[in-house]
Amino acid sequence: MGTPIITAEGLGKRFVLHGQRERYTALRDVIGRKARSLLKGGGPDTVPQAFWALKDLSFTINEGDRVGIVGRNGAGKSTLLKVLSRIIDPTEGRVEIKGRLASLLEVGTGFHPELSGRENIYLNGSILGMSRAEITARFDEIVAFAEVEKFLDTPVKRYSSGMYVRLAFAVAAHLEPEILVVDEVLAVGDAEFQRKCIGKMKEVSSGGRTVLFVSHNMAAVQNLCNSAMYLRHGQLVMQGDTPSVVAEYLRSAETSTRIDLAARDDRQGSGAIRFTGFSLCDGAGNDLAAAMTGSPVVFRFSFTAPTGPLRNLHLAMGIDDIYGQRILHLSNETTGQVFADATGATHIDIRLPRCPLLPGTYGFTLFSTVNGEIADYLFNAGTFHVESGDFFGTGRLPAGDQGSFIAEHSFSIA
Amino acid sequence: MRTTIIIAPGARTKHYWSDLWRYRGLLGFLAWRDVMVRYKQTAIGVLWAVVRPLITLAAMWFIGWLFGSTVPEGVPRVLLVAAATMPWQLFASAFDGAANSMIGNSNLVTKVYFPRMVLPLSTVLVSLIDMAVALVILFVLMLLHAHLPGPEVLLLPVFLALAVLAALGTGLYMAALNVKYRDFRYIVPVIVQFGLYITPVAFSSSDVFANPRVPEAVKFIFACNPMVAVIDGFRFCLFGGDMPIHWPGFLTSLGVSLLLLVLGVRYFRRTEKGFADII
Numbered sequence: 164m165g166t167p168i169i170t171a172e173g174l175g176k177r178f179v180l181h182g183q184r185e186r187y188t189a190l191r192d193v194i195g196r197k198a199r200s201l202l203k204g205g206g207p208d209t210v211p212q213a214f215w216a217l218k219d220l221s222f223t224i225n226e227g228d229r230v231g232i233v234g235r236n237g238a239g240k241s242t243l244l245k246v247l248s249r250i251i252d253p254t255e256g257r258v259e260i261k262g263r264l265a266s267l268l269e270v271g272t273g274f275h276p277e278l279s280g281r282e283n284i285y286l287n288g289s290i291l292g293m294s295r296a297e298i299t300a301r302f303d304e305i306v307a308f309a310e311v312e313k314f315l316d317t318p319v320k321r322y323s324s325g326m327y328v329r330l331a332f333a334v335a336a337h338l339e340p341e342i343l344v345v346d347e348v349l350a351v352g353d354a355e356f357q358r359k360c361i362g363k364m365k366e367v368s369s370g371g372r373t374v375l376f377v378s379h380n381m382a383a384v385q386n387l388c389n390s391a392m393y394l395r396h397g398q399l400v401m402q403g404d405t406p407s408v409v410a411e412y413l414r415s416a417e418t419s420t421r422i423d424l425a426a427r428d429d430r431q432g433s434g435a436i437r438f439t440g441f442s443l444c445d446g447a448g449n450d451l452a453a454a455m456t457g458s459p460v461v462f463r464f465s466f467t468a469p470t471g472p473l474r475n476l477h478l479a480m481g482i483d484d485i486y487g488q489r490i491l492h493l494s495n496e497t498t499g500q501v502f503a504d505a506t507g508a509t510h511i512d513i514r515l516p517r518c519p520l521l522p523g524t525y526g527f528t529l530f531s532t533v534n535g536e537i538a539d540y541l542f543n544a545g546t547f548h549v550e551s552g553d554f555f556g557t558g559r560l561p562a563g564d565q566g567s568f569i570a571e572h573s574f575s576i577a
Numbered sequence: 578m579r580t581t582i583i584i585a586p587g588a589r590t591k592h593y594w595s596d597l598w599r600y601r602g603l604l605g606f607l608a609w610r611d612v613m614v615r616y617k618q619t620a621i622g623v624l625w626a627v628v629r630p631l632i633t634l635a636a637m638w639f640i641g642w643l644f645g646s647t648v649p650e651g652v653p654r655v656l657l658v659a660a661a662t663m664p665w666q667l668f669a670s671a672f673d674g675a676a677n678s679m680i681g682n683s684n685l686v687t688k689v690y691f692p693r694m695v696l697p698l699s700t701v702l703v704s705l706i707d708m709a710v711a712l713v714i715l716f717v718l719m720l721l722h723a724h725l726p727g728p729e730v731l732l733l734p735v736f737l738a739l740a741v742l743a744a745l746g747t748g749l750y751m752a753a754l755n756v757k758y759r760d761f762r763y764i765v766p767v768i769v770q771f772g773l774y775i776t777p778v779a780f781s782s783s784d785v786f787a788n789p790r791v792p793e794a795v796k797f798i799f800a801c802n803p804m805v806a807v808i809d810g811f812r813f814c815l816f817g818g819d820m821p822i823h824w825p826g827f828l829t830s831l832g833v834s835l836l837l838l839v840l841g842v843r844y845f846r847r848t849e850k851g852f853a854d855i856i
Contacts, residue, residue, distance in 0.1 A: 178854065190760040245853065249584060249690040252850040258584040272688040275610055277617045282610075289606040290689055318617075 262341030271331030386558025457554030646780035674700030675748025746838030
């Protein structure tokens with residue numbers, strides 16, 4: 164610990180956007196542009212737009228660190244990995260890497276569908292930087308991990324997608340570089356296999372190797388990484404221990420969930436109360452981008468009362484899954500907390516000490532009565548996201564197709 | 578000892594050739610992949626490696642015969658044409674393969690690091706394997722005609738290497754241009770097709786160099802074709818004194834070939850860092 168293995172100083176990567184549909188240039192266009200600018204006698208008529216995917220990025224990663232890289236889509240995570248992997252050249256700055264770095268930016272890079280499993284293991288291994296001797300030495304391990312013994316001589320185009328992914332990950336998992344760079348590859352494969360992958364990655368990193376891991380799966384990041392980096396618009400926002408970086412990421416303003424309800428005109432009710440906004444907060448009242456399974460979450464509804472005092476305010480929030488199926492009903496009538504007098508209040512919080520929803524997107528409907536009369540009813544008021552979190556402290560959650568909820572429970576035998 | 582890698586704009590060029598050497602294993606695997614995949618799901622499989630050069634040979638032989646290109650005493654026309662068809666095929670397939678190697682493997686270029694030159698080099702390796710088959714055909718034909726080469730045949734590897742360098746220089750140029758301008762995907766087949774007719778395959782270089790009807794300027798342009806030196810060399814190796822080398826033409830061709838190689842390598846190296854950005 165403590166020895167820097169990757170040092171980046173002022174790293175920047177600029178992409179030039181040509182503002183055209185095609186990524187590559189057609190010679191015709193170049194000739195056309197040149198001809199036009201000759202006729203006009205001026206410079207080129209379209210100035211290509213530049214955009215910095217990474218800017219002024221400086222950081223140090225120590226030997227043996229397992230670093231999670233988080234950020235929204237387009238924050239520069241993949242660009243950073245590609246620069247570190249030497250796939251693309253930085254525009255400015257400098258990185259020093261001590262040791263062999265292998266990157267796994269995609270599962271099964273270079274797999275050829277016509278070749279057999281055996282042949283693809285060798286091909287893929289060599290593409291990832293293994294020598295023939297290294298592959299041969301680990302061949303049996305790879306095959307066992309991928310569970311494809313029976314199909315070794317079958318062309319991989321006949322594999323099921325699950326087998327294909329298993330085989331591809333197995334090859335990559337048996338790389339033994341000093342630094343392993345992994346991009347969102349765990350998003351593929353079934354839950355069982357993802358667990359196996361995380362286990363394998365833990366094993367890899369416990370051997371003292373340095374791992375850089377990009378993921379949108381906060382549970383995987385928290386479970387696997389001992390530190391994290393948060394990127395926004397190509398810049399480093401925060402680097403530190405995983406829980407605080409993940410918390411910062413989820414509460415950051417750029418990502419926070421805030422829904423403006425004031426303009427909605429499809430509401431019903433007397434109008435004694437009008438809901439004007441919805442936001443997600445953490446236990447301390449900070450805005451959140453998404454709730455996290457197992458962590459405190461507050462659904463905050465702001466409102467106005469245009470017609471005066473609010474007596475006997477009752478609020479119900481119905482939560483639906485993505486199929487529109489009602490899965491949860493939160494109401495202050497059932498909890499026995501109807502507000503006798505809510506005059507002067509500006510928002511209502513519904514507090515869940517440990518969010519029981521599994522990762523996904525949920526919709527909600529609002530219903531409220533004042534003095535027994537329907538006051539504001541907003542059907543399908545909005546949606547919010549739940550990110551995966553470490554509910555049980557095991558890094559594991561049920562698979563996505565195994566219901567919508569999680570409950571505290573334990574097992575025993577007698 | 579740990580290797581330290583410095584990544585900075587333009588820093589990669591330092592250990593370019595040793596880096597390339599380290600990746601020779603990958604080069605072999607990629608060539609092996611192309612060979613393995615080539616004849617999958619074909620009915621006659623590897624026989625294609627025999628059939629393809631024979632078809633070109635037949636067509637070129639017919640054209641040479643029809644237009645009455647000169648054939649030295651005692652050399653069967655079919656052997657003369659075969660001695661040019663085989664290296665031409667090597668050039669054409671290596672050139673075409675190298676030119677398309679980047680965009681054909683764009684999934685690798687954008688996902689994995691390796692010296693980009695590994696890709697065109699591996700396609701050249703594949704062409705050399707085809708060439709081995711073609712050489713066998715050539716020597717079988719010579720046996721059938723009871724026409725065995727003299728000691729000059731020992732120089733053949735030199736001209737094989739020259740054919741490879743000619744293909745590599747132009748192929749690297751095309752590969753790099755192809756990444757940026759996809760137009761070159763359509764230009765490459767045209768060059769190969771056109772090249773077959775202006776290269777002395779169906780005829781001999783002497784039909785041009787010793788022809789009083791051909792102006793000097795045209796002779797010079799003809800000699801600028803890198804394959805002229807290769808094919809003249811091949812014919813010299815196989816038929817010795819019957820096919821003497823026309824030195825001014827040979828040296829011009831050789832010079833152009835080496836110049837293209839230097840330019841091709843330089844252009845490729847200058848642009849390869851941006852390949853993953855635009856491919």
